[in-house]
Amino acid sequence: MNFDMSVLLDVLLVVLLTATVVYCFVLNRRLGQLRNAQGDMAAMVRSFDESTERARSSIDDLKHTAGAVGLELEGRISKARDMLDELQLVTTSGERVADRIEKGVDNRKAGAGADAARKPAPEPKAADPSSRAPREGRGDAESKLLKALRQVR
Numbered sequence: 001m002n003f004d005m006s007v008l009l010d011v012l013l014v015v016l017l018t019a020t021v022v023y024c025f026v027l028n029r030r031l032g033q034l035r036n037a038q039g040d041m042a043a044m045v046r047s048f049d050e051s052t053e054r055a056r057s058s059i060d061d062l063k064h065t066a067g068a069v070g071l072e073l074e075g076r077i078s079k080a081r082d083m084l085d086e087l088q089l090v091t092t093s094g095e096r097v098a099d100r101i102e103k104g105v106d107n108r109k110a111g112a113g114a115d116a117a118r119k120p121a122p123e124p125k126a127a128d129p130s131s132r133a134p135r136e137g138r139g140d141a142e143s144k145l146l147k148a149l150r151q152v153r
Contacts, residue, residue: 101149
């Protein structure tokens with residue numbers, strides 16, 4: 001029985017050693033795959049780092065460009081506001097001049113209506129009223145405005 005027991009223990013030991021060798025073989029293959037994956041992972045990490053660096057550089061360029069465009073836009077907005085203020089001033093001044101001209105025309109019509117009742121209507125002149133020479137002391141722009149108003153009547 002001693003002999004049978006010793007053979008049985010030897011067989012059991014051989015089976016266990018065989019299982020250990022097979023397990024070590026499988027483990028070695030998996031470790032090899034892990035090493036290969038580690039190399040791939042290192043390449044992927046390098047690629048990711050390069051991409052991150054390019055993105056960071058692009059963001060810096062974008063910030064710089066946005067700042068330059070912002071300054072240019074701010075300058076244009078300031079210029080537009082100045083032009084708007086000037087245009088409002090010119091418009092207000094033009095409205096005042098138009099109001100004064102309108103009051104002058106109304107006063108003339110009222111005065112002409114009262115004079116027309118007292119005097120007979122004068123004969124129209126052969127010359128075109130728009131061709132009258134501007135009065136002295138008037139500016140060129142005022143003369144042109146009066147000429148345009150006469151044409152409208």
